[in-house]
Amino acid sequence: MIDLPRRLVAEALGTGLLVAAVVGSGIMAETLTTDVALALLANTIATGAVLVVLITTLGPISGAHFNPVVSLVFALRRELPGHAAGLYAMVQIIGGVLGAVAAHAMFALPLLQASTTIRTGGAQWFSEGVAAFGLVATILAGLRFERRAVPMLVGLYITAAYWFTASTSFANPAVAIARAFTDTFSGIRPLDLPGFILAQIAGALVALALMTWLLAGSTGDDLPLNPEDPS
Template sequence: MPGFDLPRRLTAEALGTALLVATVVGSGIMAESLTRDVALALLGNTLATGAMLVVLITILGPISGAHFNPAVTLVFALKRELPPREALSYVLAQVAGGVAGTMVAHAMFALPLLDASLKIRTGGAQWLAEGVAAFGLVAAILAGIRFERGAVPWLVGLYITAAYWFTSSTSFANPAVAIARSLTNSFSGIRPIDLPGFIAAELCGSVAALMLMSWLLRAGGVGAAMAREAQP
């Protein structure tokens, strides 16, 4: 991003991902400790995550672009808006920040800093759900940037809030967050062995969204031709 050097951008990516994961994991632990109602616990987890996304993208977006997500970074690298070496640095910062976020959440609740999850999340339906979740997230980001950049924090926060409920996977949509969530044996966890399927689905969904939105958002056809002819 113009005006900010790479170390500051990487710090913003690590910090944002850490706070996002701390919110996901911490609110899951809190919700699970307050109620035995799984739907109510998921609602608490959802609202906290959506709200935090709005905050983080608003305050850190001007610094790094507020990816906080290797799938989003991949999209911007494929769009040639981020050099490959910087994109790799972003991903490493996001994964490191995510793991730190899990550790912070555990520390706040006096739990072991890292605890491999035993929660089973696998199968074709959940992989499809992750692909859909990542597809919708990237579509919302690209269309938001194209038409209403200032609304992107709200678009992302609201999309993830909705996707928690309409996807069978509860919408991880983020490889760095998935890795971090494999290290918490709590409400929001995922078994480490289930990560490859989730990550592959997230990346595929993101690339599919890039392909479709690159065509959809490009002015062309009869309407564009008429607009050009109308210009003096």
């Protein structure tokens, strides 16, 4: 079993690189085009692609959660100790903020910013609940039936969810918090964070409840993407 310090570094690194890709590709897109749809497409492709890479390469070390609600789900499934889940969430948030800072540094922008992009309202919150629900459902079903496909499944899901949710599918409290520190294409106003985070947690918990029932007794290897598993 890989020791906890190395797993925490992997979670921080993965979340940081994910946020750097989200924020950096948004900045690059805004620099190269005034077409908002094209900018969103560029942002989408970069995010989906980097997720596949990060989950594939860091998954064997930490489980590649990169997301506090994913860590929460595994803790509730008793596949990750509660104290480890709390530490995962902490380093995910820290890594995410550092990822935003790194993106700003690459584009010679002020390192720390406060976003002014308003993202609020019932439709946005519901979208985030749907986004988190779909992400957790994808992970749990993927682990049950086709573990090796999980990196691709998650990358493809987020790529699609960017476009079918009104919120562009943050689906991740750590990423949402980090995006509050960038006043660029991918930002979110700090005041709007609580609604997003509560919706993400709610969506993840609903997915956990439904998928626990739906997958009960179904066939598959059922190998959790979880470094605590000794098998």
